[in-house]
Amino acid sequence: MLIAIIAACEIGFWVVLGAGLLARYPLRMRRLGGLLLLCVPLIDVVLLVATVLDLRRGAEAGFAHGLSAAYLGYSIAFGHxxxxxxxxxxxxxFADGPPPRGKPRGGRARTRYEWREFGKAAVATAIACGLLVGMIAMVGDAGRTEALWGWTARLGLVLAIWAIWPVSHTLWPAEPGGQQSDR
Known part of the structure; x- marks a missing residue:
């Protein structure tokens, strides 16, 4: 059941975001669009409440609970x-705005960009691990929360792999110049 809620929250994120942008630009309803965009973080609250309620009802913490914490951490850190x-x-x-910025192709700007993205990933990991530890403390039963400790290791591994990019751009920076790539 929790996996379905996680999937619904992911779909809901993009639907609310799309509705907010659609209202804001093509429909020119800036207030409604802004209001919808402000509602995007509420989707994270729905997932957090569903996860806590599931654990409070006595569910054994499993893969879905860990995935929920990871989703929340990354959603908070990268959502904006x-x-x-x-x-x-x-x-x-839709509004004759300037061309979107892409990520820099090389040089110091690309290195800064990669470290900034890694910083967001580190914040996401810290948030997710904090939620995992909070869930473990809330349940208070090591037998019911064993799977959550494994998630902290998974998230640490993801972060370690992510670190390859900024480190490689620091040690072997690409030549600056050219156009920015879209991301």
């Missing part, structure tokens, strides 16, 4: 930049 990414593209397409 994802909304900004989509907003830039909608503004360009």
């Amino acid at each position: 930049s994802m909304v900004r990414w989509a907003d830039e593209r909608f503004a360009h397409r």
